[in-house]
Amino acid sequence: MPHRNAPLTETGRLRLARCVVDDGWPLRRASERFQVSPTTAKRWADRYRALGEAGMSDRSSRPHHSPRRTPARIERRIIKVRVLRRWGPARIAYLLKLNPATVHRVLTRYRLARLTHLDRATGRPIRRYEHAAPGELVHVDIKKLGNIPDGGGHKTLGRQAGRRTRSGVGYSYLHNAVDDHSRLAYSEILTDERKETAAAFWTRANDFFTRAGITVRRVMTDNGACYKSHPWRDALAQTGVAHKRTRPYRPQTNGKVERFNRTLLDEWAYAKPYRTEQERRDAYPAWLHTYNHHRGHTALAGQPPASRVPNLTGQNT
Template identity: 60%
Template sequence: MPHRNAPLTPTGRLRLARCVVADGWPLRRAAERFQVSHTTAARWAGRYRKHGPAGMQDRSSRPHHQPHRTPDALEERVVRLRREHRIGPVRLAARTGIAASTAHRILVRHGLPALAACDRATGEPVRRYERSRPGELVHVDVKKLGRIPDGGGHRTQGRAEGRRNRTGTGYAFLHTALDDHSRLAYTEDLPDETAPTCAAFLTRATSWFAERGVAIERVLTDNAWAYTKNTWRDTCRDLGISPRWTRPWRPQTNGKVERFHRTLLDEWAYHRPYTSDSERQAAFPDWLDWYNYHRPHTGIGGHTPASRVTNLSGQHT
């Protein structure tokens, strides 16, 4: 593909070359006609004589001989260390005596992804998936969050005073249902994570999604005690939902709702110092509305979750 400032495309080069080779135009006349230099016209005409139409394509600028390229044995060592120890360019450079930038280029040349894109346990590239329509799969999980005592916690009062204020404040259990395709989220602050509480939350979440035109088909949870009881199974059956569970010790399977909870902590729970738990809870509905309807989501190409649900973003005011 020609660069953006190239005066000729491959088609234009072919026309120029044919004018010179087939029609007998002088080089200077062809150069003036196609608004290029005399040497450019001579180059394309020469390539046409030697290679025909195939010679009109761009060639790689890589040199034929690279005397200073990293030796193959050293490259193999860098790749082996990366696969065995799962370390990045800086640590690879320290072990092999090369620059970190050189180690990075070796990894790229051998198609090895960044560590952030790899599974921590296996070192293999993370396999990402996304359901094709809203409601096909909904992730459910609970985030345990310490409540803020009246007067503020350690973020506003300091460690010592915050520790004294915290006595008896307890925890909030944030139950979330997140649609896999759209990332539309429904969250409630509940007093515990027992089986009846989780089942009642699923019932309300199903109604909330239904009001927005999303029928839940499957629900994915981890293997927590509440999700393995008959209360959860019976509720799913009554709602016409198929329950699914993640593999043991594999939280990545439910990673979308785990990532939502991290966003929730960063952008709401710990976004600013609150002086009481009621103040923080009062700010939550506005934040969740912003997340669903206005916040660009990088996981879905910068769109909002509501934009992936039919007509939902247009109905919202």
């Protein structure tokens, strides 16, 4: 495709070349007529003499020879280390005594997937998916989070002082449910991860999705004990929802809720030095509302989850 500022298209080049070669125009006259330099007019005329109409198309700008390109032997070593050890450019460069930028260019040239796109156990690219409609699949998980002692932890007091206040503060358990299609999240901070607690959470989560106009058809969880229990099974049965478990030792299968867990840690739990656990908990509903209604999601083309939900009222609990 010609550059947008190029004075000649392929048709224009052919017309110029025919004027010079077939009609006998002088180069200067042809260059003035087509608003190009005499050098350009000569180039297209010469190509037309040698190749005919086929010579009017663009050629690759790739050089015929690249004497400074990384030797093929080094490229093979880079690729071998990447495939076998699944290292990034910096670590490969240290091992092979190369510049990290050189390693990165080689990996890019051969279109090797980013490490974040690979399964850690097998090294194969992760097959990413997204269900076509809200409610077709909801991801559920529990995130265990250490409580903040009164007066603050190490982020407020410093690492040494915070270590002395750490013991005995206990844990909070964030029960999270994330819709696969819209990424709409329902979350509660609870005191444990027992089977009765998880079952009651799902009942409230399902009510939340129902109020938003979403009919949940299937739920995916890991293989935690609470998700194998009779109360959990009964809670799903009462709402007519099918249950699917992830493969053992494959948390990425439940990746959307795992990503939500990481987001809440970065943007809420550890976003500021809270002085008490209650202060952090009080900030959670506002953050969750922002996540659902205002925070742009990269998988949704910069739109918030609410943009994909038919009847979201704006109330998050």
